[in-house]
Amino acid sequence: MRTPEEIPSEERLFRKLRAEWLNGEAVLPEAVDLQGTSCDRAKYRNWEELVSEDWPSVAFTRGVDLPRNLRPASAPADSPLWEFFSVDRPETHNEAHCEIRPRRAGRTQTDADSALKKRPPVVREELKFAMARQFRVLREEPDR
Amino acid sequence: MTSLFSGADISGRDELFSRGSGTSLLDEIFDDLVESVGRARDQLVARVATSLTVAAVALTSTAELPHEAAAEIPDLTLTLRDESAQRIRAASSQSTQPNELARSNALEALNALRSYDLEPQRIVGDPDGGIALYVFGGKSLPNRGRSKFARVLATNEGDIVAMCSDDAAERPRIWADDGSKLGNTASRIQSFISG
Numbered sequence: 410m411r412t413p414e415e416i417p418s419e420e421r422l423f424r425k426l427r428a429e430w431l432n433g434e435a436v437l438p439e440a441v442d443l444q445g446t447s448c449d450r451a452k453y454r455n456w457e458e459l460v461s462e463d464w465p466s467v468a469f470t471r472g473v474d475l476p477r478n479l480r481p482a483s484a485p486a487d488s489p490l491w492e493f494f495s496v497d498r499p500e501t502h503n504e505a506h507c508e509i510r511p512r513r514a515g516r517t518q519t520d521a522d523s524a525l526k527k528r529p530p531v532v533r534e535e536l537k538f539a540m541a542r543q544f545r546v547l548r549e550e551p552d553r
Numbered sequence: 554m555t556s557l558f559s560g561a562d563i564s565g566r567d568e569l570f571s572r573g574s575g576t577s578l579l580d581e582i583f584d585d586l587v588e589s590v591g592r593a594r595d596q597l598v599a600r601v602a603t604s605l606t607v608a609a610v611a612l613t614s615t616a617e618l619p620h621e622a623a624a625e626i627p628d629l630t631l632t633l634r635d636e637s638a639q640r641i642r643a644a645s646s647q648s649t650q651p652n653e654l655a656r657s658n659a660l661e662a663l664n665a666l667r668s669y670d671l672e673p674q675r676i677v678g679d680p681d682g683g684i685a686l687y688v689f690g691g692k693s694l695p696n697r698g699r700s701k702f703a704r705v706l707a708t709n710e711g712d713i714v715a716m717c718s719d720d721a722a723e724r725p726r727i728w729a730d731d732g733s734k735l736g737n738t739a740s741r742i743q744s745f746i747s748g
Contacts, residue, residue, distance in 0.1 A: 429677045432689065433698015438716075442680035482724060530712040533681070534727050538716065 411504050413497040418472035421451035422495060422507060424544055425464035436468050436544040438537040444521050445508035446540070450497070453505035456547055468544035470509070476543060478514055481535035484528075490514035491525075493540055511536055649682035651709065658707035658732060659684040665735035666705070669743040682709035690746035691719065703742040705730075713738075717745040 416422070424447075430440040440446070448470075449459060456467045475493040480486075492514045500506045512522035525533060651659070659676075663686060666673060675687035684707050691701030700720040707713050715738045718725035726745075730738045 427677075429675055431696075431698075432702055433694040433696045435698060435720075437687075437702075438704070439677050439679055439685060444681070483727060529729065530706075530708060530710075530714045531727050531729050534706065534714050534716055535724075538718070538725055538727075 410501050411499050413499060416450065416472055416495050416497050416507060421456075421469040421471055422448040422509065423451065423454060423456045423459055423547075424448045424468050424470070425459040425461075426466040426468055426546075427463065428465050431466055431546065434546050436541045436546065438534065438541050440468070440544065441509075441537040441540045443511055443525060443533060443537060445498075445510045448495075448507050448509060449503070449505040450507050457549070466546055468546045470543045470545070474543050475509065476536075476539045479536060479539055481532045483531040483535060489524075491522075491536055493536075493543075494519075509540065511540075649680070649709065651678055651682065651684045651707075654711050655683045655707045655709045658711065658713050659686060659705075661732060662686055662705045662707055662713060662735055662738075665739040666742065668736070669739040671703075671739060671743055671746065679706055679708070683707055688742060688746055694720070701746060703745060705738065705742070715742065717742060719745075 424436075424440060426436065426440055430437050449456075451469075456469065459467045472495050475495065477492040479491040480488065481491070490513070491511055493509055493511050495507055495509050496519045497507050510519075510521040511525055512518055513524060516522065525536070663673065666686065666688065671688050673686040674689050677685050677687070679685050686705045686707075688703045689699040689701065690703075691699050694700055702718050704716040704718070705713065706716070713730040713732055713735070714727065715730055716725050716727045728738070728741075
């Protein structure tokens with residue numbers, strides 16, 4: 410298994426999607442797991458390989474597109490800002506694997522921020538929505 | 554036997570809400586495969602699905618029937634279908650499965666929505682543990698999208714959170730409901746969807 414590395418901010422991170430996680434071209438909050446949203450790196454995976462009967466669609470985001478300095482509208486003005494970050498997590502059976510996780514802005518930890526569990530569910534919902542909106546659904550080229 | 558959310562438009566694979574009791578033939582097939590096949594989970598799920606093809610011909614076809622027709626199908630068939638769907642989903646999902654609290658609150662939310670003539674078009678499991686009910690409305694968008702959706706999430710922790718999202722708005726409206734104001738929540742959703 411390869412060694413984890415820094416993910417370039419422009420690299421596409423593919424998220425395979427169940428049909429029920431889509432509203433047209435928009436990705437719904439179910440596609441976001443606040444413990445860590447599993448994605449596959451474009452450096453090691455062609456997105457077409459992720460399409461299957463159970464996972465009929467694929468969306469992508471990039472490190473540069475991840476939400477930053479988020480202050481949920483439901484949170485007090487002095488509450489911390491939040492951000493999403495990507496972390497390389499190669500696995501034995503999937504060297505392309507990485508995860509997108511939330512943390513308080515300014516932190517450098519690479520684990521999902523445990524403080525999020527203590528936040529009201531409304532805050533968690535806002536974060537999930539904000540992250541889901543950063544995914545762009547991929548479609549096959551018409552001539553392919 | 555019918556699904557708890559039998560009125561909703563959900564695929565057979567996602568009917569994770571009905572629970573049968575006892576051990577079915579499909580359970581045994583599944584367990585045998587789990588023991589005998591040492592391979593990555595996705596491959597295992599694919600093999601399970603393939604092995605169930607014969608039984609699934611009858612079972613999955615029932616998932617596409619209207620509720621009224623499905624109600625006529627013998628209980629055993631529906632039980633097998635629901636159990637197999639639940640097993641496969643559990644094996645194929647990396648997510649936390651909805652617990653009884655989430656199911657109970659989701660049912661309360663469903664009833665509240667129905668009292669305002671709102672029928673969820675989609676019911677899905679939430680990756681963080683819970684059940685989300687979706688009502689879509691507004692303008693039609695490409696690829697069967699709609700410009701508005703309302704989502705009521707019942708979490709495994711017992712929280713109920715409602716969200717109304719409009720493509721025209723930058724942020725969705727999100728609020729918590731402790732379960733005592735579900736009528737108000739349903740009313741707000743009705744106003745949002747019909748507005």
